[in-house]
Amino acid sequence: MTRAVEHEYDVVVLGAGPVGENVVDRARAAGLSVAVVESELVGGECSYWACMPSKALLRPAIARSDARKVPGLRQLVQGPLDAAAVLAHRDYYVSDWKDDGAVGWLDSTGAHLYRGHGRLSGPRRVAVESSEGERHLLTARHAVAVCTGTRAALPELPGLTGAxxxxxxEATSAHRVPDRLVVVGGGVVAAEMATAWQALGSHVTVLVRGQGLLPRMEPFVGEHIADALTERGADVRTGASVTAVVRDGGTGPVTVVLEGGDHVEGDEVLFATGRTPRTEDIGLETVGLEPGSWLPVDDSLRVTGSDWLYAVGDVNHRALMTHQGKYQARIAGAAIAARAAGDSGLETDRWGAHAATADHAAVPQVVFTDPEAASVGLSFAEAERAGHRARAVDLDLSAVAGAGLYADGYRGHARMVVDLDRETVLGVTLVGPGIGELLHSATIAVAGEVPIDRLWHAVPAYPTLSEAWLRLLEAYRDGTGTS
Structure with a gap:
């Protein structure tokens, strides 16, 4: 075996997805030398298999649905989507799964890219082996940042692997529309991909083990989305536990067997049943950590018990979303730079420059279904479990003047959760067409802990959907629509 070539850098980053890229950006801006190790495509899961391709598939579906609710347009958009054009549009947004552009950006920062599998080989050391057999041993003077993300978790079921x-x-990169698609799961991936592939022409069956879609959001969200999927022809089944999967030779139709003996047939089956950290083969055991584990961190994203190892993004299990990972990366990069400069005055207090406080209190999320769903902060149930004296204020969004202009027969719902002791907003949840663009105002209210009496002076433009804020505040003042 060839001897590893040794190199030294200030910072070594494992993983060149959006999170790793942001760590690189902040570290290089501080003048630190950086090595980046990537075993797949520079740009990561979000760019090629998650955020970007899924939204490219969903946007035409949502735009067509919205147009069908507008007089003068609905008669022009009654036909099916051009599936080939949609898939080609998706391919464009993922650069045909080529990372030249992302590599060009990374090169422009002055970071050094190592393609290959990276593994920790002791404190501050990363061994890299390329597919061609080249070996490098990287030593970090100050920090190693693990930004390897997550992968899909598949349950252990008879016949699943062979099926x-x-x-x-596969759901975001497929090049053929299956006639029948069975979706197992009830979370974000399941709901979004059911929406996308149904719009592209698949007959979709959704099998949810629990009692509804999107169980981590307010219950009304999943109800709205399930109703919409059902109205468009999908079969949404709750309380459906899968016990086996049958597919002869791994090709042809697939049969999904349910508890109780019932079964569902499809041409493809999507398992959207959670995520697991990509830490199983990165050498954690060489630094006293358990392979395959989530990595606990402090608010500066430094791994518990270490003074050099950082875990940023999905791998720390704080908030499994790209925008939160990028937020963490900015915090981690700044903290690494400050510590490298010998700065003992890190701002790690609440809302300090080196503390990822928003991961505790103000995590925003948009689910790009039809209708869209969005939330930030706590649900009412979460607020109560956390010990807050809270009130939930509900609003039928059809009562907002801008809703009727946005779409005939607009259907949607909003909930604002208020801390009664501090009179600040703990959380906001919305479901309805176009509501994703309302979320940032809610995020500011939650993250900024803006008092209710001050929110009265943030006047929403008329007639827009943002007038929902005024109606929620009125309902809170009048004691109506509350739980």
Whole structure:
């Protein structure tokens, strides 16, 4: 075996997805030398198999649905989507799964890219082996940042491996529309991919083990989305536990067997049943950590018990969303730079420059279904479990003047959760067409802990959907629509 070539850098980053890229950006801006190790495509899961391709598939579906609710347009958009054009549009947004552009950006920062599998080989050391057998040993003077993300978690079920199921990767990169698609799961991936592939022409069956879609959001969200999927012809089944999958030879139709003996047939089956950290083969055991584990961190994203190892993004299990990972990366990069400069005055207090406080209190999320769903902060149930004396204020969004202009027969719902002791907003949840663009105002209210009496002076433009804020505040003042 060839001897490893040794190199030294200030910072070594494992993983060149959006999170790793942001750590690089902040570290290089501080003048630190950086090495980046990537075993797949520079740009990561979000760019090629998650955020970007899924939204490219969903946007035409949502735009057509919105147009069908507008007089003068609905008669022009009654036909099916051009599936080939939609898939080609998706391919454009993922650069045909080529990372030249992302590599060009990374090169422009002055960071050094190592392609290959990276593994920790002791404190501050990363061994890299390329597919061509080249070996490098990287030493970090100050920090190693693990930004390897997550992968789809598949349950242990009879016949599943041989059935060649779709995971989120296959669901966002497939080049053929299956006549029948069975979706197992009730979370974000399941709801979004059911929406996308139904719009592209698949007959979709959704099998949810629990009692509804999107169980981590307010209950009304999943109800709205399930109703919409059902109205468009999908079969949404709750309380449906899968016990086995049958597919002869891994090709042809697939049969999904349910508890109780019932079964569902499809041409493809998507398992959207959670995520697991990509830490199983990165050498954690060489630094006293358990392979395959989530990595606990402090608010500066430094791994518990270490003074050099950082875990940023999905791998720390704080908030499994790209925008939160990028937020963490900015915090981690700044903290690494400050410590490298010998700065003992890190701002790690609440809302300090080196503390990822928003991961505790103000995590925003948009689910790009039809209708869209969005939330930030705590649900009412979460607020109560956390010990807050809270009130939930509900609003039928059809009461907002801008809703009727946005779409005939607009259907949607909003909930604002208020801390009664401090009179600040703990959380906001919305479901309805176009509401994703309302979320940032809610995020500011939650993250900024803006008092209710001050929110009265943030006047929403008329007639827009943002007038929902005024109606929620009125309902809170009048004691109506509350739980």
């Amino acid at each position: 060649r199921p779709w995971t989120s990767r």
